[in-house]
Amino acid sequence: xxxxxxxxxxxxxxxxxxxxxxxxxxxxxxxxxxxxxxxxxxxxxxxxxxxxxxxxxxxxxxxxxxxxxxxxxxxxxxxxxxxxxxxxxxxxxxxxxxxxxxxxxxxxxxxxxxxxxxxxxxxxxxxxxxxxxxxxxxxxxxxxxxxxxxxxxxxxxxxxxxxxxxxxxxxxxxxxxxxxxxxxxxxxxxxxxxxxxxxxxxxxxxxxxxxxxxxxxxxxxxxxxxxxxxxxxxxxxxxxxxxxxxxxxxxxxxxxxxxxxxxxxxxxxxxxxxxxxxxxxxxxxxxxxxxxxxxxxxxxxxxxxxxxxxxxxxxxxxxxxxxxxxxxxxxxxxxxxxxxxxxxxxxxxxxxxxxxxxxxxxxxxxxxxxxxxxxxxxxxxxxxxxxxxxxxxxxxxxxxxxxxxxxxxxxxxxxxxxxxxxxxxxxxxxxxxxxxxxxxxxxxxxxxxxxxxxxxxxxxxxxxxxxxxxxxxxxxxxxxxxxxxxxxxxxxxxxxxxxxxxxxxx
Numbered sequence: 001x002x003x004x005x006x007x008x009x010x011x012x013x014x015x016x017x018x019x020x021x022x023x024x025x026x027x028x029x030x031x032x033x034x035x036x037x038x039x040x041x042x043x044x045x046x047x048x049x050x051x052x053x054x055x056x057x058x059x060x061x062x063x064x065x066x067x068x069x070x071x072x073x074x075x076x077x078x079x080x081x082x083x084x085x086x087x088x089x090x091x092x093x094x095x096x097x098x099x100x101x102x103x104x105x106x107x108x109x110x111x112x113x114x115x116x117x118x119x120x121x122x123x124x125x126x127x128x129x130x131x132x133x134x135x136x137x138x139x140x141x142x143x144x145x146x147x148x149x150x151x152x153x154x155x156x157x158x159x160x161x162x163x164x165x166x167x168x169x170x171x172x173x174x175x176x177x178x179x180x181x182x183x184x185x186x187x188x189x190x191x192x193x194x195x196x197x198x199x200x201x202x203x204x205x206x207x208x209x210x211x212x213x214x215x216x217x218x219x220x221x222x223x224x225x226x227x228x229x230x231x232x233x234x235x236x237x238x239x240x241x242x243x244x245x246x247x248x249x250x251x252x253x254x255x256x257x258x259x260x261x262x263x264x265x266x267x268x269x270x271x272x273x274x275x276x277x278x279x280x281x282x283x284x285x286x287x288x289x290x291x292x293x294x295x296x297x298x299x300x301x302x303x304x305x306x307x308x309x310x311x312x313x314x315x316x317x318x319x320x321x322x323x324x325x326x327x328x329x330x331x332x333x334x335x336x337x338x339x340x341x342x343x344x345x346x347x348x349x350x351x352x353x354x355x356x357x358x359x360x361x362x363x364x365x366x367x368x369x370x371x372x373x374x375x376x377x378x379x380x381x382x383x384x385x386x387x388x389x390x391x392x393x394x395x396x397x398x399x400x401x402x403x404x405x406x407x408x409x410x411x412x413x414x415x416x417x418x419x420x421x422x423x424x425x426x427x428x429x430x431x432x433x434x435x436x437x438x439x440x441x442x443x444x445x446x447x448x449x450x451x452x453x454x455x456x457x458x459x460x461x462x463x464x465x466x467x468x469x470x471x472x473x474x475x476x477x478x479x480x481x482x483x484x485x486x487x488x489x490x491x492x493x494x495x496x497x498x499x500x501x502x503x504x505x506x
């Protein structure tokens with residue numbers, strides 16, 4: 001029995017790590033296509049790109065583990081069934097449940113490893129990855145000066161060349177506008193030829209110019225405004241070297257402390273504290289908004305109207321109530337009666353101010369809705385990450401109970417049919433998860449139900465397949481399903497017929 005368990009474990013471990021590597025590679029390629037524009041043309045060193053891809057690959061491991069368990073379990077039992085080893089083991093009196101026991105225990109430990117990975121390693125790898133990605137995104141592109149085009153990559157300077165030689169690196173027909181003093185195009189440098197090089201530390205760019213002239217306008221302020229002159233200085237040179245300071249071209253890593261508060265960099269304890277804190281702030285903001293709208297906007301106790309003589313006239317609810325009581329009207333204010341009791345001038349002002357108040361209320365409601373919606377979505381994102389740490393771990397165990405019995409039923413190994421079936425199951429799980437996650441962010445579903453909906457949906461499938469496999473039943477026997485449906489319809493038809501006969505007798 002011990003040798004049998006060792007055989008099954010060896011058959012499972014190889015495909016598991018192979019499919020885990022392939023799944024991580026595919027997900028990292030997705031990351032590459034997503035951020036390809038931020039990586040190209042910035043002169044990044046190889047070790048920076050390697051670090052970025054290493055952290056990205058760590059972040060994809062929890063998502064790759066469930067599909068690795070699914071494919072490996074299907075391949076393991078599919079190979080055993082295809083080579084009749086599973087039949088030989090069963091004929092010796094060993095049930096499928098006992099055969100699955102070692103892999104069941106191993107899948108349980110894989111689930112624990114997936115949880116610990118998401119809880120301990122993922123926050124650190126996300127912190128390093130997003131910090132490094134932030135630095136890459138905010139780095140200026142590598143300096144590329146093209147012919148007959150102005151280059152504005154260097155702050156305060158605009159450089160144009162007419163032609164350049166790829167062999168000698170010499171450039172011709174230089175024109176440089178110096179805007180470093182923020183006084184417009186008051187300094188212009190024109191040269192016949194020159195060369196450009198960047199220092200090794202990428203902090204300065206040295207431009208050596210030959211046979212040129214520098215024009216600089218003085219822009220002196222004249223005391224006599226009628227006399228306007230524009231003096232300038234012209235400096236003719238044979239050779240001149242400009243030293244321009246480069247900003248953003250040398251790669252500088254930021255302090256990762258600026259991202260530590262982000263929800264993707266927190267463990268479950270920190271996420272729970274953040275959710276409680278954000279929920280309290282949301283409730284206080286909601287109550288404050290409700291009181292502000294009701295107290296200051298909806299229930300206007302007094303409005304101020306200025307008449308044609310520019311004297312202030314106050315219309316208050318109390319004065320209207322007194323007027324209505326003096327007129328022997330009900331003590332409850334009727335809006336139409338109160339409005340009709342005023343003259344035409346006040347009526348027009350009331351309508352004008354009412355429309356103005358309604359518009360202000362509408363704008364404030366729209367602004368408050370947007371603000372509260374943003375706060376609610378931010379809380380939902382924290383809850384999503386909290387539940388994902390558990391759902392990925394549970395998915396590893398559920399996918400084992402789908403893959404192992406399915407492999408025993410279809411009896412096909414290798415990378416053919418098992419891969420196709422695994423991808424179909426995983427895509428269904430992934431699409432449902434993404435749709436439910438979107439509805440959680442939008443506030444349509446509660447976070448608990450939305451994040452566990454896909455797991456609850458595929459869990460009965462695992463139970464059904466395990467039951468079918470342990471009872472040596474086949475799920476592809478269409479005649480059996482046909483017999484069940486036929487019996488159901490016959491029973492339903494008899495029941496309907498009995499009801500009709502009962503009605504006739506009555």
